[in-house]
Ligand code: ZN
């Protein structure tokens with residue numbers, strides 16, 4: 405490829421709080437009647453005074469810590485001035501030079517078990533704006549969203565490939581949900597991306613002289629489409645020997661096609677200055693430490709622990725830790741189990757069979773009828789050759805349907821493996837006797853007898869160990885007493 409992508413991201417995440425950022429209005433506005441969650445503060449009426457939401461600030465600091473950031477112990481809010489109908493006070497309360505978090509980094513997974521560190525520039529707190537609803541003849545305004553707490557994460561321009569961006573977006577969403585900062589439900593607009601993108605000749609080191617910003621990207625799949633579209637658009641301009649205009653571009657639909665909205669403002673166009681109605685926010689080391697302790701084990705820490713302690717491979721560890729709920733289910737299952745091989749097998753059956761059944765029936769983990777320890781019991785029966793692998797699949801499906809205990813189901817349906825050698829021997833005799841042609845074919849093709857294994861397994865309804873059947877048939881045929 406002649407051109408290399410340079411991308412930085414800004415992500416707005418709606419913090420999970422009961423009330424809004426600077427007033428006591430209910431922050432849960434989704435599907436609420438327009439302008440039903442408003443008050444003088446979030447409507448920006450003259451004289452109304454903001455009171456910061458401590459819980460929201462704590463969420464911002466917790467995310468900063470989870471992203472490996474340093475924390476500004478002395479921090480403050482600033483006014484970002486601009487006029488827009490959905491921002492009636494003509495400024496957004498945000499943070500400028502002293503964000504709560506700065507200089508972090510996040511490790512992302514790339515194909516071929518590669519990892520890359522993405523540097524986090526800053527993590528700051530701000531309020532959301534209202535919403536403009538445009539029709540052909542008029543614009544309506546809904547202020548339910550106005551003043552809802554947002555945590556904004558800004559990265560360095562460290563992404564050079566669309567895969568890296570997508571991997572990061574998924575990782576960030578995963579971390580946010582793990583530590584409970586937000587539900588990050590993109591369909592409800594709880595996580596929105598902004599892309600800063602330019603191209604440089606492959607191999608060039610310095611940043612390009614321009615960058616294009618694309619705002620309000622509401623899903624990871626649209627993010628991917630926008631990057632592809634912008635790559636082609638910018639490349640075409642560069643090929644002509646021109647430089648793409650530094651501007652903000654928007655989206656009309658979900659196709660990824662962008663259009664020019666406005667030439668980009670500089671930071672000083674916003675005339676940032678300290679918010680005079682809110683005193684500085686000061687934290688102590690001890691308070692930050694206490695917040696750090698609320699994080700729990702982060703997904704990448706969990707993943708590494710699974711790999712080190714259980715010998716699970718990277719891909720399986722990644723799937724098992726994809727959500728906190730999944731990881732907790734798995735951990736409950738293997739609690740007290742010491743046999744690593746068993747742990748790996750339980751992990752494989754959990755993500756392979758159980759999660760597949762959940763996906764097929766579109767059900768959630770919270771509705772799962774299989775008890776974690778029952779899955780371990782089943783895998784133990786499988787590993788000790790009490791049942792065959794096809795039977796085990798049948799049992800999992802039954803457990804999934806009704807929550808039945810595996811041992812009960814196996815007994816009721818007669819799925820125990822036939823371990824009695826004389827019983828298998830009897831079937832072998834029968835199959836050999838009824839297939840003289842196959843036995844004769846063995847003179848020319850020593851592998852012809854393999855057919856008989858299938859026949860015998862069928863007679864045994866799959867409830868025997870195929871290796872044992874193989875051995876017995878071969879012994880019978882080579883004994884010469886045909
Ligand atoms: Zn309010």
Ligand code: MN
Pocket residue numbers: 416530556
């Ligand atoms: Mn912002």
